[in-house]
Every structure is written in structure tokens, then in C-alpha cells.
Amino acid sequence: MKSEREFINDFLQYLMIEKNCSSYTIEHYEKDILDFTSFLKQQAIEGFAAVSYVLVRHYLVVLHEKKYARNTVARKISALRSFFRFLNREKVMEENPFAMASLPKKAKRLPQFLYTEELEKLFNVSDLETPIGQRNQAILELLYGTGIRVSECCKIQIRDVDLKMEIALIKGKGKKERYVPVGSFAKESIERYLADGRKVLLEKTENKTDSLFLNYKGEPLSARSVRDILNKLIEESSLTIHISPHVLRHTFATHMLNEGADLRAVQELLGHAQLSSTQVYTHVTKDHLKKIYNNTHPRA
Structure with missing residues (x-):
């Protein structure tokens, strides 16, 4: 079985080669996944296959307690949903625990511009x-x-x-x-x-x-x-x-x-x-x- 780091590297390669994502997007996806990996270690969870929907709900509570902006939480959950969808494709796990996680409604802001x-x-x-x-x-x-x-x-x-x-x-x-x-x-x-x-x-x-x-x-x-x-x-x-x-x-x-x-x-x-x-x-x-x-x- 591959290590967590190897799975993450495979996903980043997938984003770069198959999805043609920008380096900026890939950089943020990697950070969001690594943040979640740190959370798993704190919860004594071994491996991505052990992640459940209940754990995902707990993670959402943690993000809320850290007072992340709604847009940031939405981006993190979106990144993790894509990552676990990739793990589904690779037969690492059967279900996507982030599939049912609802994204917080993004704050509507007008684009900033210069006069x-x-x-x-x-x-x-x-x-x-x-x-x-x-x-x-x-x-x-x-x-x-x-x-x-x-x-x-x-x-x-x-x-x-x-x-x-x-x-x-x-x-x-x-x-x-x-x-x-x-x-x-x-x-x-x-x-x-x-x-x-x-x-x-x-x-x-x-x-x-x-x-x-x-x-x-x-x-x-x-x-x-x-x-x-x-x-x-x-x-x-x-x-x-x-x-x-x-x-x-x-x-x-x-x-x-x-x-x-x-x-x-x-x-x-x-x-x-x-x-x-x-x-x-x-x-x-x-x-x-x-x-x-x-x-x-x-x-x-």
C-alpha cells in the first residue's frame, strides 16, 4: 500500500497532467490536503481509507472554531472532495466521505479594482x-x-x-x-x-x-x-x-x-x-x- 505522501503526489500529478490546473491551484490543493492529514494524525486516524463522514463533520467543526472565512472553508472542502474522488478512482476506498459535506455559501463580494x-x-x-x-x-x-x-x-x-x-x-x-x-x-x-x-x-x-x-x-x-x-x-x-x-x-x-x-x-x-x-x-x-x-x- 502506498504512503499518504505518495497518494498526494499522485493526485497532484493528476491535477497537473490530466486536469491542466495552474501551479497556484495545485499549491493550494496540496496545502489543504496536508492540513487535513495533520488533523487525521491528531485524531489518531491511520490512512485515508479510515476517513468517515462523521470524521468529516468533526473536521468542519474544527474549521469553524478556527474562524476560517466561508470562502476558505469552501475551497478546503472542495479540494478534499476532489482528492477523495481521485482515491475512489484509484480503488483506495469505495465511498467518498466528502461527497455529502455541504459547502458553506460563499460571501458575495464585488471584485476589487483600481481607479x-x-x-x-x-x-x-x-x-x-x-x-x-x-x-x-x-x-x-x-x-x-x-x-x-x-x-x-x-x-x-x-x-x-x-x-x-x-x-x-x-x-x-x-x-x-x-x-x-x-x-x-x-x-x-x-x-x-x-x-x-x-x-x-x-x-x-x-x-x-x-x-x-x-x-x-x-x-x-x-x-x-x-x-x-x-x-x-x-x-x-x-x-x-x-x-x-x-x-x-x-x-x-x-x-x-x-x-x-x-x-x-x-x-x-x-x-x-x-x-x-x-x-x-x-x-x-x-x-x-x-x-x-x-x-x-x-x-x-
Whole structure:
């Protein structure tokens, strides 16, 4: 019989190869499963096959007592449900003890986005005379200019970007591909980075790569590194907000829809399979509401 660690490794390989999950998703699934494994040891439970629905209910109580947010609990249970479904498939156990566990209703929150003034501060932080500054500016402009995910940004190869045609091929979730337009600001930033900064970074290693964005060692940039870069730029711009890795994607969608873009078009640009995923961005800012009111109401 395989060890618990071996079963977890098999599942992570399954997520990566068969499900084509992002490294970010796999990282969180692994943490959630390991947390549950620690719980099993505390309960003196030997092996995943000994997990019962009663034990799952007890685990839900423990998560509640630790005051985890509803969204976090929902993610943990979803990860464990998928893991035990995998164990069912591998004939490790006959039943999925998480199959009947109800997920807490997720708190509905509007996506966080940046206002134009905040974006300007962010775009003026990078030192464009340095390779790292040129790279960071190109990442910012591309993320905001296209609305692509951080994980998609890291997958981009040089050949995927056609600056003459001003388009980029994006490899999204589930091996789905889509083309997105590259705006003038993003194009200018990428051209500067390719002509100068990237060449300097590539000299740091003997391992040649076609990845568009490189770290300071000349290796392909990871999604975690991009998140660290965004957090550092936020800090340097003196903005007092905490942003998620998706904030520029949220900002892209919000600004597009606020300016009258078609919902279906934004759905295609974002790579959403369902229109309902895009509809969350149809909130409007107070400034936009005021603008509409002033422009349309007779007594404004």
C-alpha cells in the first residue's frame, strides 16, 4: 500500500497532467490536503481509507472554531472532495466521505479594482532604465491592457506575441487558447523590454528560454514571483490598498464594461467559459454613476 505522501503526489500529478490546473491551484490543493492529514494524525486516524463522514463533520467543526472565512472553508472542502474522488478512482476506498459535506455559501463580494488615479501611480513606479524596471512595466501594461490571468502571463513565449499585428496568443485554463489584442502602451513596453532588458537578463544564465518574462537569474518567471512583483510595486507607489493577483484583470473588465463594452466581448477576452463569470464585473463605480446622472438627468 502506498504512503499518504505518495497518494498526494499522485493526485497532484493528476491535477497537473490530466486536469491542466495552474501551479497556484495545485499549491493550494496540496496545502489543504496536508492540513487535513495533520488533523487525521491528531485524531489518531491511520490512512485515508479510515476517513468517515462523521470524521468529516468533526473536521468542519474544527474549521469553524478556527474562524476560517466561508470562502476558505469552501475551497478546503472542495479540494478534499476532489482528492477523495481521485482515491475512489484509484480503488483506495469505495465511498467518498466528502461527497455529502455541504459547502458553506460563499460571501458575495464585488471584485476589487483600481481607479484611474491609482493606476497612474502604479505605472510611474518602475525605473525604465533598468532591465527589471522594463520587465515590470511590460507585465503591468500587459496585465491591465489584456485582462489575462497572472498564470497565463507566465506561460507566454516570445513567439506568442505578434507586435506587428498587435495580438497575443494566450494559453488559458483547460488547454484552451484565445487571441487578445495588445494595446499601444503594452506594445511599447514589451518592445522596450525585448530590445534591452530581456537580453540583459538572459545573459545571467546558460539555459536559453523562449519565455517572455524572466526573473533576475534569467529563468522563466513564476506566478508567485509576479504576485511578489505586484505587491512590491504597490508598496513603492505608496498606495495603501492590499490587492490580489487578479486586481489588474478585475480593473480591465470593470473599465471596459463601464465604458460600454459588450459583455460577450469581455467574456471572450477574459477567457470565461460561462457568461455568469463575467457578469460579476457589471457593477459600476460611484464616479461612473455620477457621470451618467449628470449627463442624462434633466435636473442634474
